[in-house]
Amino acid sequence: MQTRNVLVVGVGGQGVLLASNVLAAACLARGYDVKKSEVKGMAQRGGAVVSFVRYGERVHSPLVERGRADLVLSLEWAEALRWAAYLRPGGVLAVDLVRILPPAAQLDHRTWQASYPAVEVERLRQAGWDVRPYEASRCAAELGDGRMANVVLLGAVSRELEFTVEEWEQALREVVPEQVVEANLRAFHAGRELPLASVSPGDVRRPAARTFRVEVTASWCKGRSCGICVRVCPEEVLAFGPDDRATAASPDRCTGCQLCQLLCPDFAVVVREEVAVG
Amino acid sequence: MIPDVRGYLRENRMPHILCPGCGHGIVLGALLRAVHALGIPQDRLAVVAGIGCSSRLAGYVDACTLHTTHGRALAFAAGLKLARPELVVIVLTGDGDGLSIGGNHLIHAARRNVDLTCILFNNAVYGMTGGQVAPTTQPGWVASTAPYGHPEPAFDGCALVQGAGGTFVARSMAYDPRGLQAILTEALEHRGFSYVEVLTDCPVYFGRYNRLGEGPELLWSQKARFGEVGQMLRDKRFVTPDGTAPAGRVEGLRFGILHRAERPEFTHVCWSQVRRGGDP
Ligand code: SF4
Numbered sequence: 001m002q003t004r005n006v007l008v009v010g011v012g013g014q015g016v017l018l019a020s021n022v023l024a025a026a027c028l029a030r031g032y033d034v035k036k037s038e039v040k041g042m043a044q045r046g047g048a049v050v051s052f053v054r055y056g057e058r059v060h061s062p063l064v065e066r067g068r069a070d071l072v073l074s075l076e077w078a079e080a081l082r083w084a085a086y087l088r089p090g091g092v093l094a095v096d097l098v099r100i101l102p103p104a105a106q107l108d109h110r111t112w113q114a115s116y117p118a119v120e121v122e123r124l125r126q127a128g129w130d131v132r133p134y135e136a137s138r139c140a141a142e143l144g145d146g147r148m149a150n151v152v153l154l155g156a157v158s159r160e161l162e163f164t165v166e167e168w169e170q171a172l173r174e175v176v177p178e179q180v181v182e183a184n185l186r187a188f189h190a191g192r193e194l195p196l197a198s199v200s201p202g203d204v205r206r207p208a209a210r211t212f213r214v215e216v217t218a219s220w221c222k223g224r225s226c227g228i229c230v231r232v233c234p235e236e237v238l239a240f241g242p243d244d245r246a247t248a249a250s251p252d253r254c255t256g257c258q259l260c261q262l263l264c265p266d267f268a269v270v271v272r273e274e275v276a277v278g
Numbered sequence: 279m280i281p282d283v284r285g286y287l288r289e290n291r292m293p294h295i296l297c298p299g300c301g302h303g304i305v306l307g308a309l310l311r312a313v314h315a316l317g318i319p320q321d322r323l324a325v326v327a328g329i330g331c332s333s334r335l336a337g338y339v340d341a342c343t344l345h346t347t348h349g350r351a352l353a354f355a356a357g358l359k360l361a362r363p364e365l366v367v368i369v370l371t372g373d374g375d376g377l378s379i380g381g382n383h384l385i386h387a388a389r390r391n392v393d394l395t396c397i398l399f400n401n402a403v404y405g406m407t408g409g410q411v412a413p414t415t416q417p418g419w420v421a422s423t424a425p426y427g428h429p430e431p432a433f434d435g436c437a438l439v440q441g442a443g444g445t446f447v448a449r450s451m452a453y454d455p456r457g458l459q460a461i462l463t464e465a466l467e468h469r470g471f472s473y474v475e476v477l478t479d480c481p482v483y484f485g486r487y488n489r490l491g492e493g494p495e496l497l498w499s500q501k502a503r504f505g506e507v508g509q510m511l512r513d514k515r516f517v518t519p520d521g522t523a524p525a526g527r528v529e530g531l532r533f534g535i536l537h538r539a540e541r542p543e544f545t546h547v548c549w550s551q552v553r554r555g556g557d558p
Pocket residue numbers: 216220221222223224226227228229230245246263264265266267268269299
């Protein structure tokens with residue numbers, strides 16, 4: 001058999017490595033040779049994670065070249081765009097439609113809405129790939145734990161791969177921590193039943209904006225000789241006003257981290273989320 | 279989102295009298311969030327304090343509060359808890375108040391295992407009286423009464439309380455308000471004597487005498503002074519130009535929940551005796 005090339009991609013915390021470990025365990029259960037390699041350095045900061053899995057009679061190298069992958073399993077929309085070029089013509093792109101904003105895109109709330117790529121499945125199809133969008137995160141959340149989206153998506157693509165249900169179940173039991181095996185088996189089977197998400201050609205989705213309001217009670221603020229909130233704010237939202245008290249000088253940049261509120265010794269700062277009306 | 283806990287303050291008394299950049303208010307914020315998360319009603323919450331900057335905080339909490347004499351907060355609090363066991367009693371004390379003037383009350387409250395939560399604000403100086411050395415001032419640190427550097431070794435309050443029999447002993451710092459809140463939550467839930475020592479800072483005396491900067495610099499430097507050096511070096515905001523640890527670094531202080539034990543609780547034992555004897 002020809003060696004099969006798979007990429008499992010996503011962002012830190014989504015369980016990319018777990019999903020690729022399950023796949024590798026299924027390969028071993030079937031008696032294939034399998035090699036795996038991953039890049040996960042950015043995982044802790046919510047950055048990109050990629051895991052290469054190659055399997056077949058005899059595999060010599062773990063890396064997949066651009067344009068040679070049979071399957072890209074993406075746990076996030078923007079990551080699917082990042083890695084789609086690794087697919088061979090006609091390769092399968094299975095993607096969870098969840099959208100996770102990278103920290104860099106949150107730096108400026110005014111523009112990040114536009115800077116996150118829109119979900120435009122048709123354009124990828126035009127590039128010659130077999131695109132399979134799924135609402136895996138939504139399905140996992142309905143099952144009670146959104147973190148199982150990785151296993152739901154694995155279940156969805158398992159229908160395309162040569163392994164038997166028993167091999168998948170054995171792989172899951174090996175890889176997943178004991179106390180969550182049953183929940184993950186349920187997620188896997190829910191994934192096997194999961195229909196393709198309906199994304200119409202004109203369906204361009206953007207993430208919802210969150211806006212925050214920083215309020216400083218000037219009469220409680222001890223001003224420039226304190227300055228803790230002004231110094232701690234990672235977005236430089238706060239500055240000293242003409243009265244030397246802290247004030248939200250660039251309120252649009254606030255990301256709602258609330259460090260200012262946590263560290264103001266004078267209870268002068270409160271950050272609230274603004275709920276959009278209408 | 280973390281909640282706005284200003285409902286627990288006597289807002290008509292704010293702003294509080296503490297100096298700009300003083301770390302104590304951060305600790306009070308973490309405490310109020312822990313109280314809020316546990317849903318303790320204000321009329322069931324008693325805050326007892328002694329004398330000193332940190333002890334002034336009790337007066338700003340909208341609950342049952344008691345501002346007592348120097349070092350004696352724990353004694354008042356033990357009496358209150360004995361008479362009104364249904365109250366959640368929190369003691370706010372400083373390192374001078376709790377470890378020198380009130381040192382005896384501290385060890386005996388720990389020995390008796392009275393169900394109190396004692397929060398000791400350790401800023402290594404007597405702030406209110408002008409920056410004199412406290413029992414927690416580390417050797418070499420400068421204070422108004424130690425202009426050439428303190429010649430004495432310092433107390434480790436957590437080791438002291440554990441040795442005296444306290445059943446919940448923890449240490450945290452103002453730099454880590456979320457971790458502090460988690461520890462305070464557990465301390466409040468613990469039945470028995472809980473001691474939480476919080477490293478906070480006095481920019482006006484400690485920071486100025488030791489040339490460690492003002493409120494923000496002092497706060498960022500806590501991790502470097504008390505925490506892991508490796509972590510400090512990654513935290514680019516506070517390194518000396520040659521990349522070494524800053525002055526005043528303290529070795530060997532342990533953080534987190536350091537000790538937890540089960541022992542008969544004093545109030546419970548006393549009330550059982552009273553009930554056995556008939557008339558209270
Ligand atoms: S931290 Fe609080 S008191 Fe200090 S400058 Fe900011 S608002 Fe004012």
